Amino acid sequence: MHHPRVLIVTGASRGIGAATALLAATEGWAVAVNYHANSLAADEVVRRIRAQGGRAMAVQADVAHEADVLRMFQQVDAKLGTLNGLVNNAGVVDVAARVDQMAVDRLERQWRTNVLGSFVCAREAVRRMSTTHGGAGGAIVNVSSVAARLGAPGQYVDYAACKGAIDTFTVGLAREVADEGIRVNAVRPGIIDTDIHGSGGQPDRAQRLATTIPMQRAGQVDEIAQAIVWLLGSGASYTTGALLDVTGGR
Numbered sequence: 001m002h003h004p005r006v007l008i009v010t011g012a013s014r015g016i017g018a019a020t021a022l023l024a025a026t027e028g029w030a031v032a033v034n035y036h037a038n039s040l041a042a043d044e045v046v047r048r049i050r051a052q053g054g055r056a057m058a059v060q061a062d063v064a065h066e067a068d069v070l071r072m073f074q075q076v077d078a079k080l081g082t083l084n085g086l087v088n089n090a091g092v093v094d095v096a097a098r099v100d101q102m103a104v105d106r107l108e109r110q111w112r113t114n115v116l117g118s119f120v121c122a123r124e125a126v127r128r129m130s131t132t133h134g135g136a137g138g139a140i141v142n143v144s145s146v147a148a149r150l151g152a153p154g155q156y157v158d159y160a161a162c163k164g165a166i167d168t169f170t171v172g173l174a175r176e177v178a179d180e181g182i183r184v185n186a187v188r189p190g191i192i193d194t195d196i197h198g199s200g201g202q203p204d205r206a207q208r209l210a211t212t213i214p215m216q217r218a219g220q221v222d223e224i225a226q227a228i229v230w231l232l233g234s235g236a237s238y239t240t241g242a243l244l245d246v247t248g249g250r
Contacts (some may be wrong), residue, residue, distance in 0.1 A: 004030040004055055006056075006080045007232070008072070010121060011090030013041035014248040015194035019225035020087055021045055027229055029085065033058045036090070055080070056229045062091045063117030064065050064109070073124045082136070085232050088118040089143040095241035096155045107158055114162035115169075118142055122173060130180040137181025139232045142170050142175075143224075144186040146247045161187075167243055174241035183240040185231045190247030192219045212230060214249030 007024055011017040013035035020046065023030045031049060033056055040227035042058040049056035057079055061072035076083065092113045094106050122140055129138035147160035148167050167186060176186035191213060193206040206218035227246050230236055 003081060005029050005084040006030045006032070006060075006076065006082060007082060007087065008032040008034060008076055008083065008121070008125070008181055010034040010061075010117070011036070012045060013038045013058075014088075014117040016189065016221045016224045016228075017087070017089040017213070018045050019153040019221035020228045021056070022048060023222070023225045024085075024087075024230045024232065025056060026052065027233060028168050029232075030055040031081060032056070032071060032072070032078050032204060034061055034063070034090065036060070036062050062113075063121060064112035066120050069117070069120045069124060073121075073128070074172065077128075083128045084099040084136070084138040084157055085237045086121060086138070086140045087143065087228055088140065088229075089119055089231070090111070090117055091143065091162075093157075093159050099157050102158060110158045110162050114159065115165045118166060118231065121168075126180075126182060126223065127175060128172075130177055130222075132180050135161040135181065136182075139236075140168050140173070140182065140184045141228050141231045142184070143228070144170070144243065146188045146190045146245055146250055148188060150250075170243065171241050180239055183236065185236070185239060185242045185244065187222045187227045187231065187244055188245045189223060190219055190250040192221060192224060194221055212250075213247075217248065219248055221248065 007029040009021045011115050013034040033042045034046045046058045048057040061068035061089035082087040102110040129135040144166045152160040170186040
């Protein structure tokens with residue numbers, strides 16, 4: 001019996017994560033759809049994957065907490081089998097603010113979800129996939145942001161700084177495990193039409209900034225998912241440590 005490759009996508013109940021989970025399933029991945037709070041949305045992603053003949057499960061975990069991450073990986077081990085891929089997509093933004101307005105609790109929330117969560121998830125993936133640990137190899141894709149090089153002044157320098165950390169983490173981890181069968185890359189989206197802008201208090205941000213983008217439009221979640229799934233697959237077999245901008249030229 002053929003067993004599909006097993007993939008965890010964090011923050012997969014909506015937006016880029018959901019699009020990635022759905023597309024990966026069509027490419028033969030069995031997908032663990034991670035979510036923080038919205039179980040109904042995660043269950044709907046799982047239902048759609050199963051409806052097209054794929055294999056999937058929803059798994060609750062707040063990646064900001066190590067215990068949740070450990071439980072998530074254990075559940076995936078038990079229900080889907082040997083891990084082959086990880087997409088570190090879960091992330092948060094906050095309302096637009098200058099650095100001189102930012103409280104420490106805001107900064108800690110950003111760091112724990114956007115950076116610490118990706119580190120701990122990647123650690124657990126490496127422990128399972130590295131040939132040094134008896135694994136068969138695999139791929140990790142971190143979802144960064146073009147904000148890492150633009151800085152997001154006057155909006156969310158804290159989020160941009162977190163994504164800058166993810167870029168450095170991607171390059172360092174890629175080189176660390178390159179001879180252990182694991183490829184590590186990052187996708188850096190530009191302005192994408194998702195509801196993350198609403199959680200930052202700017203639901204119309206993608207449409208409002210469209211004219212500032214060389215291609216004169218915001219990106220769609222499926223366009224980011226295509227890049228992520230390519231990096232996960234055999235077509236990117238010689239690609240590691242790459243930071244792939246998908247920004248419409250921004």
